Amino acid sequence: MTRLTEFPAPTHGVDAVVRAMRALGAQWPPGDGVSVFNGVYLTVTERVGRDIHGGGFPDRRAATTLAVLFARRYLVAVRAVEEGERPPACWQPLFQFRRHPGVRPVQFALAGVNAHIGHDLALAVVDTCRMLACEPADLEDEFDRVGELLVALEEQVREELMPGPDLLELADPLTHLAGAWSLERARDAAWSSARCLWALRRLPELGDETAARLDAAVGLVSRFLLTPSR
Template sequence: MTPFTEFPAPTHGVDEVVRTLRALGGRWPAGDGVGVFNRVYLTVTEAVGRDVLGGGFADREAAVTLDVLFAERYVAAVRAVDEGGRPPACWRPLFQLRRHPGVRPVQFALSGVNAHIGHDLALAVVDTCRSLGCEPADLEDEFDRVGEVLTGLEERVREELMPGPDLLELADPLTHLVGAWSLERARDAAWAAARGLWALRHLPELRDETAARLDAAVGLVSRCLLTPTR
């Protein structure tokens, strides 16, 4: 069982996250599955950054801390693979199947979003509470606002990466596969998981077991989303 890894308070802002994501994206060819997710995530992070600068968050410090710690989970998974290690279970399917010819771009994108929301966001809420000395309830507005940005992005992913109307009949299994996943449900589950992990913070053995099971469960969904459809 992998212990719950705590991420330290960030020393940089959303602009540095954007630069990191752009640098990562420049390393991968257009068809790379991790690169597909990275482009999607870069769009989200840029949108959150604009919201922060535009006063879209009531608590700017909390919003930046949550966003940066959220991003660090994904970046750490990339670095683990780069260094020959193993990323969290939720990320392994995407890295393992990133070049599979039978997996479509929309599947890569949603698999990454599932891993990042279902697992990383829950842990990032816990990291943020520890960094700021607050409770999950204190972050609910920031969590919901980020969720609104993500929901809009999910619609864009489906519109831009799904096959065109002339291919929908041939892609019927794909339509059913991606239609079965919901970002809203993933967000709700992440919030519940964050609250549970925070409540277990003084019981490290049980917290680690809960985090490991969350990771494995989210990884299973990520793998299902990558079922080859052609």
């Protein structure tokens, strides 16, 4: 069984996560759907690391802990697949369709971001609160700063990975599919989910059920995002 303890610890910093992501990227072919997401996420993680080292976060320890625990959930999903285990439901569509010729790079990127933001970020906030013995409200500044970096990157992802000349994009079904998903809305929902899961920590059975429902719902959205375009 893959466990979170097998992956970079917050005390090792974001640099350890960056090294792990680079190693993954080196072993996958460029057209692999998971590799596409990994490249996008690596860019974000490198930027977060630079901002942490440069004093761009109000609380460096909290920002590092959140960033590392967040990334570890993605790394756990990758390891699960490599070991023949089933990853969380939110990640299953990306791994299932990673080599589908009818799915375009922007779809892989958005499906991965949806899984990671919609499900993993909420649980990472809860993980961080437990590790630092704090409340979600104590992490709001760090959460918002990471969210700002992600939202800024979303536009870059769409510009770089969306196919076709501008005049044809309005008629492309992919434009409508990708345009229906919003990272900003996903981030806001993740914050609400984190607060809800934290409030349910003393009701573990209900908390586990709520987390499982969240996982399944986010996975459904990822499946729609990966609808083959040809």
